[in-house]
Amino acid sequence: MTTAVSFEKVSRHFGAVRAVDAVDLDIRPGEFFAMLGPSGSGKTTCLRLIAGFEQPTAGSISIFGERAEGVPPYRRNVNTVFQDYALFPHLNVLDNVAYGLMVKGVGRTERAKQAEDALKLVQLPGYGARRPSQLSGGQRQRVALARALVNKPRVLLLDEPLGALDLKLRENMQEELKLLQRALGITFVFVTHDQGEALSMADRVAVFNDGRIMQIGTPQDIYERPQTRFVADFVGSSNVLSPDFVARYSGKRRWASLRPEKIRLAEKAGQGVAGTVRARSFLGATNRFTVDAEGTRLHVITPAGQPVPEDGADVSLVWLPADLHLMDEPA
Amino acid sequence: MRSDRHQSAPLGLKIAAAAGLLFLHLPILLIFVYAFTMEEKSYQWPPPGLTTQWLAVAWNxxxxxxxxxxxxxxxxxxxxxxxxxxxxxxxxxxxxxxxxxxxxxxxxxxxxxxxxxxxxxxxxxxxxxxxxxxxxxxxxxxxxxxxxxxxxxxxxxxxxxxxxxxxxxxxxxxxxxxxxxxxxxxxxxxxxxxxxxxxxxxxxxxxxxxxxxxxxxxxxxxxxxxxxxxxxxxxxxxxxxxxxxxxxxxxxxxxxxxxxxxxxxxxxxxx
Incomplete structure (x- = not known):
């Protein structure tokens, strides 16, 4: 099976800055792939390397088996939805969507028909005559999506596609993008700094930090079995436990991740780990509190409705041994 | 850019503004006037008479x-x-x-x-x-x-x-x-x-x-x-x-x- 996008030891340096540093990556055809990481972690540069706006300093990139180095963006069968949408302000919505067809020399009536179809696909039928400036943020994003999809790319790149939308719209778009991707079968590669977005939408996630990929896996993998302290902390704010602490409770001197929702309050004192409650907050569906256990701070999340200990109360915490995930990172 | 305030400027300011504009543009008007003067050797004020003959002379x-x-x-x-x-x-x-x-x-x-x-x-x-x-x-x-x-x-x-x-x-x-x-x-x-x-x-x-x-x-x-x-x-x-x-x-x-x-x-x- 060929891969949709393949990186072999790809680096992109800007002067002394290693934006992307020896990255190996295989994205499968038809996959919804997320690149997750904090800003400056190299995820957007990776996207731009696929689009062709950047050339690798070292290593090789292939897109559906074809070498991509030196191929300009306009000769790649890859389209991008830009973070700021980059709609052409001097063209109306229909001409924006039809732009890719126009430069390829598709006739006027044919491209108007295809553009209208693409607008229907993103649920904006009949918006063709409007100017981008007359649209809301969510509508502009759909136009940008239609403008990319009308070219029938083999890979669609999305750069923080939902970043500029408000929460409600963002949740709707997440679902819609997912459905669209399933229906079209196109490989989607999207960049985000929002771990919730990556986990809920992607088939697989690559977690970036400092120009390197820390871990690639399914959302479940990444969440339940983080391999490094960075991944455990960045994805879902896990409790990262030091080797000393872990040695006391599991016998192994290794870094470990313990998800806050896996910790429960012991029914009887003297069980598990003793500590003092330091801070509490109500998050709607859950309660969250911090427990100081012999110098180690543990975040605990319990479903709303369960009793919450008072600030300063002494509590005992327990968890299933299987939930304490030992990480590969050396102690 | 429009100001929301509609109150009129003081008279002195109006006069100063008018004087400034006149100072800038009156000489240009004088050039136009002399284009039609009867007299051809020196710029005499007021012009002794007006004519359009210089348009034709210039043309030729x-x-x-x-x-x-x-x-x-x-x-x-x-x-x-x-x-x-x-x-x-x-x-x-x-x-x-x-x-x-x-x-x-x-x-x-x-x-x-x-x-x-x-x-x-x-x-x-x-x-x-x-x-x-x-x-x-x-x-x-x-x-x-x-x-x-x-x-x-x-x-x-x-x-x-x-x-x-x-x-x-x-x-x-x-x-x-x-x-x-x-x-x-x-x-x-x-x-x-x-x-x-x-x-x-x-x-x-x-x-x-x-x-x-x-x-x-x-x-x-x-x-x-x-x-x-x-x-x-x-x-x-x-x-x-x-x-x-x-x-x-x-x-x-x-x-x-x-x-x-x-x-x-x-x-x-x-x-």
Whole structure:
């Protein structure tokens, strides 16, 4: 099976800055792939390397088996939805969507028909005559999506596609993008700094930090079995436990991740780990509190409705041994 | 920009403003009046009588036509050169980062900040050092130095307001460099270029100082007018020509003003 996008030891340096540093990556055809990481972690540069706006300093990139180095963006069968949408302000919505067809020399009536179809696909039928400036943020994003999809790319790149939308719209778009991707079968590669977005939408996630990929896996993998302290902390704010602490409770001197929702309050004192409650907050569906256990701070999340200990109360915490995930990172 | 306050300005301020405007524009009106005076040797006030004969006299003087022709040609060619070079330079400075970018930006703008006489002397000595004889093209060269600046300034301002991702979006959608220029860049900077070009044309058309040093024996219209003023014969002809120059330079500037005023909508602000 060929891969949709393949990186072999790809680096992109800007002067002394290693934006992307020896990255190996295989994205499968038809996959919804997320690149997750904090800003400056190299995820957007990776996207731009696929689009062709950047050339690798070292290593090789292939897109559906074809070498991509030196191929300009306009000769790649890859389209991008830009973070700021980059709609052409001097063209109306229909001409924006039809732009890719126009430069390829598709006739006027044919491209108007295809553009209208693409607008229907993103649920904006009949918006063709409007100017981008007359649209809301969510509508502009759909136009940008239609403008990319009308070219029938083999890979669609999305750069923080939902970043500029408000929460409600963002949740709707997440679902819609997912459905669209399933229906079209196109490989989607999207960049985000929002771990919730990556986990809920992607088939697989690559977690970036400092120009390197820390871990690639399914959302479940990444969440339940983080391999490094960075991944455990960045994805879902896990409790990262030091080797000393872990040695006391599991016998192994290794870094470990313990998800806050896996910790429960012991029914009887003297069980598990003793500590003092330091801070509490109500998050709607859950309660969250911090427990100081012999110098180690543990975040605990319990479903709303369960009793919450008072600030300063002494509590005992327990968890299933299987939930304490030992990480590969050396102690 | 309109102020929300409607109260009237004090009388003193109104008088001062009127006096200032009169001081600026009355001399121009006088030029128009003298174009129609009966008297041809000195500028006598009030004019002894009014006539339109000088329009016909000016029309029939071949030296007027050759000077006008040269000025129009020089202005047109300088503007054309300035539009190409100014746009390219603005694109490079605003779209890319490279070593010495600020220096280049400064060097391009410098000719308009330098007194014309310095540009003129510098060019003249350069020409004589290189043993280049004065010609149509030496005038063009002199004029292009400051025409490039106005086109550059207009273009660079518009480029800065045009989001760089528009160009990337165009490339991403399959347009090569030429198509991107034609379908995305040009429509976004077109009015700025037109305005810059018109300003450049107007600047070149009435330029005296640099021309004096780079023209040799050739006479552009402004140079011709200077020479005419020395001769006490058919003086109103100069005024007729001056009137034409005012109109020829004023109309494009006015057009440029209206064209760029509507271009305030920021390109690429689609957030």
């Amino acid at each position: 003087r071949p030296d007027v036509w050759s000077a006008l022709g040269l000025s129009v040609k020089v202005a047109a060619v300088s503007t054309a050169i300035a539009m190409v070079l100014g746009t390219l330079c603005a694109a490079a400075v605003s779209q890319t980062k490279f070593f010495g970018r600020e220096v280049i930006s400064l060097l391009v703008i410098l000719p308009i900040a330098l007194p014309g006489i310095i540009t003129g002397i510098a060019l003249r000595s350069a020409f004589s050092l290189a043993e280049i004889p004065f010609s149509f093209w030496t005038i063009i060269l002199g004029h292009a130095t400051f025409c490039v600046v106005v086109v550059y300034n207009n273009a660079v301002a518009r480029f800065r307001r045009t989001s760089g991702s528009l160009i990337e979006a165009s490339m991403d959608l399959g347009a090569d460099g030429f198509q991107t220029f034609r379908y995305v860049i040009l429509p976004n900077i077109g009015t700025a270029l037109l305005a810059g070009g018109m300003l450049a044309f107007a600047l070149s058309f009435d330029e005296v100082i640099v021309t004096t040093f780079t023209a040799g024996q050739q006479q552009t219209l402004p140079i011709w007018m200077l020479e005419e003023l020395v001769r006490p014969r058919q003086r109103p002809v100069t005024n007729v020509v001056a009137m034409v120059v005012v109109l020829v330079t004023f109309l494009p500037i006015l057009a440029a003003y209206y064209l760029t005023r509507d271009g305030d909508q920021v390109a690429g602000s689609g957030k």
